[in-house]
Amino acid sequence: MSGLSRYGGWALITGASSGLGREFARQIAAEGVNCVLVGLGQDALNALANELGEKHGVTCRPLEVDLASDDAVSDLAERLADLPIRILVNCAGVAHGGAFETRNPDKLKQLVQLNCLAPLLLTRALLPQMLERQAGAVIIVSSLQAFISCPNEAAYCASKAFLMHFGESLWGELKNTPIDCLTVCPAGMKTDFFKAEGFSQADCDRMWRFSSSPEDIAKLALRDLGRKTISAPLMTRFSAFLARILPRRWAIAIVTRVTRGLVDHKQL
Template sequence: MDRMINWISDRFAHRPWWMNFLMVFCAFMAFIYMPWDFLVKPAAVDEEVWFGLLLRGGWAKATEPLHWAIYAAGAYGFWNMRSWMWPWAALYAAQVAFGMLIWPMFHFGGFGGFTLGLVSFVPFAAVAWALWKADAVFQSPRPGMRERYGDWALITGASAGIGAEFARVLAREGVNCVLSARRKDRLEELASELEDSYGGETRVVEADLASPGGADALARAVEDIEVSILINNAGAGYAGRFEKQDLERLAEMVQLNCTAPLVLTGRMLPSMISRHCGAVIIVGSVAGRQPLPFHAAYAATKSFDLLLGEALWAELRDQGVDVLVLQPGPVATEFEAVAGEARPDPSADQAVGPVVESALDALGRQPSVASSWMNWARANVNRLLPRSLLVFVTGELMEKQTPEEMR
């Protein structure tokens, strides 16, 4: 209970009281009032005011989803103090103030209408003005990763894709990087690139995390370093019908995707906790948000990563350690080739840059993040379907991405 109260009070401590009030108001509108207004209230008595124009009946109903979306965006934007809130929140409040000024003038007319308009205008105009002046609150940048957590990061799966991008971004922020994977030549190439470009220190550790002692050996290889940022990124998929898959390869995948992050996190945590400072990112996947026939074991491993990381987020936040599960959707890396997938249109895959950016932005703010709006929708829309139906829908989709001989 204390942990939850600490978290809630932390979330409210980051903005002025009047902005907290606006956030709660937006949340009330998004979760309670607008759903009732749109779904329950009869169209015959519906009224909406936009820019001082009163819409009634069907026209009012038709514009309610937009109002709903605006309040939902407001609640989300205040909660996460998104930089795009400025100037949009101020402009929206100004639009409401303008509407409040002129609507009573036309509706009631005369001196009474004018006075009512003026009285309603003042508080909304004050809110618009306060939001306009609050640009610095929305724009204030967070300190870099090195200042927030410390000098060294350990990145697994740094020889390609998302892991290599994590290494580049962290090195650019002045963090020294331990780069680990099996392909040593690639790691050495990346290490030279980082040292030449950003001047920090690097260390290369060759490790096979799919082998039983792999994670422990890697942890021993960095014992002399204070690792304050752990990126559990190494992972692989394996596409195919379960009975056609090689059991040994499946077991190695579980070792790589589940046991390795578990062991490495366990090994790195004590020193992070003793310094009351550290960050752990586990790279999960939107695949872990639902059962996936033809990728059954992979989805299960990523579900393990999600539940492990989110629970650790709650356990560790009072001990100064931020935990985040990053959930990408399809990303343009070597993953598809390694997994033996045959996706019909890989050209739509997300680039590694925004994937890593979304993780570093969300770290310390929330337990998990989907790497784009599309992935967030992918990960959440499935909650609306019954499990039995969901598993057939995902099965249909995954079968198309599986080579003929593995279906």
């Protein structure tokens, strides 16, 4: 059997209310897979559930869950105990850019809970049933910034490096099982991500000069699933290669130069 229906069961996508998560949901539903749509905005999730039901005839459960809150994942797993989740897409994520000493400690904690802890615990909750059924896929959305450390994005870069090591290690654990594991590393995408961080439209436009669309990143990832450890566009692969061959301090100096003047993070 080809396509995503080979896994059987449902998909669960976090961050499905916008950007890359929404695109994953659209492309997974287009293959006839029922979806649990997890995010913060109930209206956006409901609208997507209706859209996918009408277009593809799939059933969707839109669930507003704050994955940065304590016990969110265990509560979610309990609510979904009746569903055979076979595809998990860990996509929800936030950044909290700016000079580290000025960052809000509560927001830093939320960033780690959402970006690191939620994917870890959600995967831990759902993997046993995939292994039991001998079918499943785990997708983990990391970033180019897993490879390249970026001043003023310390917590975000650290969280994405965490995800990349988690995803690659898990791939190694699962490679002799029928469960596929893939880490996705986009470079830059035209989504609401930067606006949510407080960047102006002009800054977004400058950053998006070399960006990919979330449609293309999701398409590439679903094609690479079961074939590769990491799914990344050319821009990420080239930058990661440079970061590997250059002395670390040079790589950081280049990133500092590229991002200088883009935004005065201290005003965020």
